[in-house]
Amino acid sequence: MKMTMRWFGPGFDPVTLDKIRQVPGVKGVITTLYGKQPGDEWKSEELFALKKQVEDSGLVIAGIESVNIHDSIKTAGAQRDMYIERYINTLKVISQAGINLVCYNFMAVFDWTRSDLAKIRPDGAAVMAYDHKLVEEINPDNMFNVMQEKAGGCLLPGWEPERMARIKELFKMYHDIDEETLFKNLEYFLKAIIPECEKLKIKMGMHPDDPGWSVFGLPRIMKNKENLLRLVNMVDNPCNGVTLCSGSLGTNPDNDIPDIIRSLKGRIHFAHVRNVKHNAPGDFEESAHLSSDGSLDMYSIMKALCDIGFDGPLRPDHGRQIWGEVSVPGYGLYDRAIGLSYLSGLWEAINKGK
Ligand code: DNO
DSSP states (O other), rough: EEEEEOOOOOOOTTSHHHHTTSSSOOOEEEOTTOOOOOOOOOOOHHHHHHHHHHEEEEEEEEEEEEOOOHHHHHHHOOTTHHHHHHHHHHHHHHHHTOOEEEEEEEEEOSOOOOEEEEETTTTTTTTEEHHHHHHHOGGGGGGGHHOOOOOTOOOOOOOHHHHHHHHHHHHTTTTOEEEEEEHHHHHHHHHHHHHHHHHOOEEEEEOOSSSSSOOOOOOOOOOSHHHHHHHHHHHHOTTEEEEEHHHHHHTTTTTHHHHHHHTTTTTEEEEEEEOEEETTTTEEOOOOGGOOOOOOOHHHHHHHHHHHOOOEEEEEEEOOOHHHHHOOTOSSHHHHHHHHHHHHHHHHHHHHHH
């Protein structure tokens, strides 16, 4: 396992590379070329400049999160082949930079969704939370504005403002897309890109849907074990893998995460590890990484990753906002560093106890 942290790029992320470097055990960051829209082709000079900046700080880019997929690919639009070609060209640039991991998702319209970005817990920490009833009361066309307002204008990873400005059009594009069709469109995409990934030595890590159920009636196809196994078997090539996100899968208490991890042996290329606290069905809040602070058994999750021989990058995920820190929601330094140290401790103990 390689311990990493997510970094939101130069000039934007208050959690700078020199701060990340001081977190014990961190050798790499997970980042992307910010400002790119789904469908944009990356230029190698841009990625090389980012790589140089990261390496000058004593770290490496351990993976790209994310290269987002154009809606034309997800909806089998007229231009999907062109966008697939562009996607492959971007993968070539990533491979030239010596990076071999790409995290992506296949969520329709919205990436992760929350009803609250700063719910105050009894100890004063602020966390992201989801109340299904509240979300369903929001007019989906206005979801982006609601989230932006809650974020105080701060960037929300996975919510590109330029895309969200076309929200009505996006909903229209998905009007006739049910889950089966979305699966078919995913299969078409994977059949085109995975042979290229094999040549380029790039591992693709599909991020599960967050939360793991349908929001606003949109199709969701990466919610559980069955979905993830269907994904990896659809194109049975080791490059076609998963980003195991315990917090996203953990939104649904029916998901047995250690069992999911074991069933995906050899196909987990990246791990996001965090805890989540179930409040009621369809209602959860994020918590500290510590098992006792939420509903997931973090020891069992790390143990399962260790048992399957997971050796890819792992990062702590959304943290709480504590000690007055102002950051990208979920991505402050303090609580992620605490979570990271806890996960490193579990990992060391599990390995030494083998
Ligand atoms: C949220 C993230 C997601 C993730 C994408 C992957 O904090 O985990 O936005 O990066 O879904 O494509």
